[in-house]
Amino acid sequence: MTNAATGSxxxxxxxxxxxxxxxxxxxxxxxxxxxxxxxRGGVRGVLRHLGAVQLDTxxxxxxxxxxxxxxxxxxxxxxxxxxxxxxxxxxxxxxSHAACVLPIEEWPHFAFRRRAYRLRPHWHHELPDGVYETxxxxxxxxxxxxxxxxxxAKNGGPWWDWSAAKIAVERALMFGEVVCVERRGWKRVYxxxxxxxxxxxxxxxxxxxxxxxxxxxxxxxxxxxxxxxDIADYHRLKGEQVQAVIADSGLVPVAVEGWDKPAWADxxxxxxxxxxxxxxxxxxxxxxxxxxxxxxxxxxxFSHRLEAYVPRPKxxxxxxxxxxxxxxxxxxxxDPAREGTTLVARQVSLESPKAVAPMAQALREAxxxxxxxxxxxxxxxxxxxAAPLAAAVSAAVA
Numbered sequence: 001m002t003n004a005a006t007g008s009x010x011x012x013x014x015x016x017x018x019x020x021x022x023x024x025x026x027x028x029x030x031x032x033x034x035x036x037x038x039x040r041g042g043v044r045g046v047l048r049h050l051g052a053v054q055l056d057t058x059x060x061x062x063x064x065x066x067x068x069x070x071x072x073x074x075x076x077x078x079x080x081x082x083x084x085x086x087x088x089x090x091x092x093x094x095x096s097h098a099a100c101v102l103p104i105e106e107w108p109h110f111a112f113r114r115r116a117y118r119l120r121p122h123w124h125h126e127l128p129d130g131v132y133e134t135x136x137x138x139x140x141x142x143x144x145x146x147x148x149x150x151x152x153a154k155n156g157g158p159w160w161d162w163s164a165a166k167i168a169v170e171r172a173l174m175f176g177e178v179v180c181v182e183r184r185g186w187k188r189v190y191x192x193x194x195x196x197x198x199x200x201x202x203x204x205x206x207x208x209x210x211x212x213x214x215x216x217x218x219x220x221x222x223x224x225x226x227x228x229x230d231i232a233d234y235h236r237l238k239g240e241q242v243q244a245v246i247a248d249s250g251l252v253p254v255a256v257e258g259w260d261k262p263a264w265a266d267x268x269x270x271x272x273x274x275x276x277x278x279x280x281x282x283x284x285x286x287x288x289x290x291x292x293x294x295x296x297x298x299x300x301x302f303s304h305r306l307e308a309y310v311p312r313p314k315x316x317x318x319x320x321x322x323x324x325x326x327x328x329x330x331x332x333x334x335d336p337a338r339e340g341t342t343l344v345a346r347q348v349s350l351e352s353p354k355a356v357a358p359m360a361q362a363l364r365e366a367x368x369x370x371x372x373x374x375x376x377x378x379x380x381x382x383x384x385x386a387a388p389l390a391a392a393v394s395a396a397v398a
Contacts, residue, residue, distance in 0.1 A: 018265075027225060029269070030221065031288060031289045032049050033278070047084070051103065068287055071282070071287060075369045147169055212241050216251070220251040226263060317335060331358060
């Protein structure tokens, strides 16, 4: 990490020049994957550190919001994960990078998005007159309630064929009048925000620019070092929104060797060299370390995409291929499944023979975490590594 001429954030003179390895280690530390894990902070500490944990319906080993703290903390209890997100007033669900769990402290920062939703003139779902008011009134009288308890979640058609009550309560969630306070069998349980959000945070006092400034600052801290596009992607902001506030966000301009775009860094991330133990783990495709494909390729030289929605004949790595992180590098991926108490590695892709031992370790640790007592490897993309991987898995099991 070498100092360069100091300049203001406005004139874009970099305050430091980082090597590609510097940037990679800073990003890993910012994401909680380099150095000692914050076990005292637990899952809630991970959530506050990341600023957003993406939700998704797919569950193979576990759901993505469980895999993300597991990657950082190890075999944290799965019930503890659920409790950390949805017990007490510690978090809320909202549209950020996608549907995400967010620290409750960020509620005021999303006032700009709630206002935009309230002013939105057109929606994909039509909402009959009076239904919104009826749903809010029912929640006030009887809540917390699921969409089914509010009058039914679906009309009986395809999965997007929502009932009027479901449309109304989801609209109320987007407006900020309602929040999800719990998940029951993956169904949202809704209640009024005035009951679920602490009074000190339950406001839309921040104007749009202040909301954006705060979110850009927090995204920069969670990323460590990032381009404008990286920062915009974290909470799905527009490029011009980031541009309008980044000079006043507290982030500092830096140059990164090999990056063809200007970058910004959290000044605290530059203050001390990133050191510590690297985690060996499997990553959810929705993990914030890798959810941005272009950033993942730039930092790790690793191309990855979720193929769950790709037709089976066109898949290269599998339905829910999970990248292997070890030694601060992405060394391969595995498409996992579960058969009873056996974790099945349906397809394993390894970058080199050096990935064999870390993959075996990661498979065994993941198996134990989800209650499996055996690991079976079905296919390895490099046939010469199939026997060494099987032997390493057997040794890990023993």
